[in-house]
Amino acid sequence: MSTSSMIMMLLGCGAVWGGAVITIIIALAADKKNELQKDNNNVISH
Amino acid sequence: MRENWQSRKGFIFAAVGAAVGLGNLWRFPFQAYKNGGGAFLLPYFVALITCAIPLMIMEYAYGRKIRGGSVKAFSDLKKKYEVLGWVQVMIPIIVMMYYCAIISVSLIFMLYSLGHAFGIVNWLSNPGPIMGMVAGSAQNALDFGAGISFYILIAVIFVWIANWIIVKKGISGGIEKISNIFTPMLMVLMIIFMINAVRLNGASIGLEALFKPDFSKILNPSIWVSAYAQVFFSTTLAVGVMIAYGSYLHEKADVVNSSFITVLGNASFDLIAGILVFSTLGYLVNTMGVEFTAFGTGAGVAFIAFPIAISTMSSNVVVQGLLGFLFFFCLFIAGLTSSISMLESFATAAFDKFNISREKLISIISVVGFVGSACFASYAGFNYILDIVDAYVGNIVIAGCGLIEVILISYIYGTEELRQEANKYSDFKVGKWWDYLLKYVTPLLLGAVVVTNLFNLITGLSKQDTTGIISNIVFGWGTVLIMIGASVLFYKRKGTTNTYQQ
Numbered sequence: 184m185s186t187s188s189m190i191m192m193l194l195g196c197g198a199v200w201g202g203a204v205i206t207i208i209i210a211l212a213a214d215k216k217n218e219l220q221k222d223n224n225n226v227i228s229h
Numbered sequence: 230m231r232e233n234w235q236s237r238k239g240f241i242f243a244a245v246g247a248a249v250g251l252g253n254l255w256r257f258p259f260q261a262y263k264n265g266g267g268a269f270l271l272p273y274f275v276a277l278i279t280c281a282i283p284l285m286i287m288e289y290a291y292g293r294k295i296r297g298g299s300v301k302a303f304s305d306l307k308k309k310y311e312v313l314g315w316v317q318v319m320i321p322i323i324v325m326m327y328y329c330a331i332i333s334v335s336l337i338f339m340l341y342s343l344g345h346a347f348g349i350v351n352w353l354s355n356p357g358p359i360m361g362m363v364a365g366s367a368q369n370a371l372d373f374g375a376g377i378s379f380y381i382l383i384a385v386i387f388v389w390i391a392n393w394i395i396v397k398k399g400i401s402g403g404i405e406k407i408s409n410i411f412t413p414m415l416m417v418l419m420i421i422f423m424i425n426a427v428r429l430n431g432a433s434i435g436l437e438a439l440f441k442p443d444f445s446k447i448l449n450p451s452i453w454v455s456a457y458a459q460v461f462f463s464t465t466l467a468v469g470v471m472i473a474y475g476s477y478l479h480e481k482a483d484v485v486n487s488s489f490i491t492v493l494g495n496a497s498f499d500l501i502a503g504i505l506v507f508s509t510l511g512y513l514v515n516t517m518g519v520e521f522t523a524f525g526t527g528a529g530v531a532f533i534a535f536p537i538a539i540s541t542m543s544s545n546v547v548v549q550g551l552l553g554f555l556f557f558f559c560l561f562i563a564g565l566t567s568s569i570s571m572l573e574s575f576a577t578a579a580f581d582k583f584n585i586s587r588e589k590l591i592s593i594i595s596v597v598g599f600v601g602s603a604c605f606a607s608y609a610g611f612n613y614i615l616d617i618v619d620a621y622v623g624n625i626v627i628a629g630c631g632l633i634e635v636i637l638i639s640y641i642y643g644t645e646e647l648r649q650e651a652n653k654y655s656d657f658k659v660g661k662w663w664d665y666l667l668k669y670v671t672p673l674l675l676g677a678v679v680v681t682n683l684f685n686l687i688t689g690l691s692k693q694d695t696t697g698i699i700s701n702i703v704f705g706w707g708t709v710l711i712m713i714g715a716s717v718l719f720y721k722r723k724g725t726t727n728t729y730q731q
Contacts, residue, residue: 191267
């Protein structure tokens with residue numbers, strides 16, 4: 184495989200797959216934060 | 230009370246499942262190949278950023294805001310625009326008719342894979358004859374005497390029964406449950422098959438063809454049009470699906486990040502499928518000495534390359550057959566999750582206007598849809614009419630509806646208010662750039678896609694023989710006219726639900 188094809192493959196796949204992974208991580212972190220906040224609210228109300 | 234998605238995960242899987250379908254598996258690889266390999270990727274990424282992501286955010290946010298499908302979305306802007314909403318939800322009904330005929334091939338291959346595992350028929354390493362037997366052949370689109378594929382006809386009955394069972398159970402009971410299981414399963418299987426395919430002898434020949442940048446083609450407008458068309462159609466935008474799915478979002482649900490995940494998840498499938506198909510074709514080029522184009526440029530590529538890819542995973546026939554069964558089962562589910570989203574798009578719109586039970590409505594659409602799919606089970610239908618209808622509905626009507634939708638929502642509802650709605654509970658927020666994209670960049674680019682496609686179809690017609698011209702007028706423009714006529718009829722009928730009257 185030529186170097187230019189290799190670079191194009193790495194850039195293309197990296198951008199799309201990397202972007203997908205990063206957005207999923209952000210979503211998981213936000214969900215975790217919301218869960219913690221919910222638990223804290225429950226503790227305070229009890 | 231309106232249903233909501235039970236979890237964010239369920240919504241994402243359903244939305245990605247709706248976007249991921251057979252189109253990703255065969256359309257992306259050859260679009261990239263035909264349009265300069267690696268050079269196609271640049272316009273493709275630009276299209277993801279300037280068209281797919283902004284429109285996805287717009288459809289989710291607007292769907293959640295109005296709590297309704299396309300018909301309500303357009304009639305809320307202005308009553309007379311309701312007819313445009315009906316045209317939009319007619320698209321999935323027409324697409325489903327031929328889409329189900331293609332899904333049925335996965336179902337047939339599932340059974341043949343079991344036959345392979347049990348030693349009844351050895352076909353995975355040479356799927357050509359089986360594909361020929363299932364799809365048959367015809368002289369042209371008007372060759373009705375060529376016959377009908379009973380394989381596809383019987384399989385289509387099962388596909389429509391599956392659609393009917395899942396959609397009548399509703400959003401959380403049917404669509405969400407099935408997407409939670411099968412969307413990640415398909416992803417995992419595709420990754421495994423892709424890793425195996427890149428290890429094959431000759432895979433690099435295929436990858437070279439897919440990724441080699443040909444920058445001499447990058448200034449060619451047709452490459453940009455193809456890239457926008459690919460991104461636009463493969464994400465199931467502008468057919469009412471994502472507005473309907475957005476309408477079932479909880480009022481405090483994230484919109485922006487979910488849109489990014491849906492679009493990038495769908496694009497990831499595009500790339501995985503591209504690598505899988507081209508590595509396998511590279512292997513075939515290496516071992517058989519055939520050209521890439523020997524397999525054609527349509528759905529046939531997926532149905533010929535995939536069985537061969539599976540047969541290379543193990544020398545054991547039982548393992549090959551079971552892997553084949555699992556793969557075609559997932560392919561069948563990928564098609565099914567897309568088709569149920571299309572059925573839901575029309576159903577959501579109809580519930581907003583008419584007081585009808587879900588079961589009754591889904592049953593009526595399923596019967597009508599099955600009759601339509603049966604027409605595509607004919608040899609002429611599967612081999613010719615399918616391509617004509619897809620070219621007219623897919624290339625002109627969908628892009629046209631997308632263009633009208635983005636202009637009306639951006640300029641009448643307003644991007645500022647919609648951006649605030651989208652940002653309200655999102656993991657991260659979109660800035661003013663989103664307003665500019667929706668108001669100026671996306672309409673301009675979509676307008677160029679519509680005009681170019683229309684121009685190509687009309688000029689292409691003059692190059693055809695009499696049969697070709699008649700076929701295009703009858704099945705292409707005829708389908709478009711039927712869609713518009715049916716939309717006007719639904720628009721004129723008086724609404725019977727409280728929601729609509731409000």
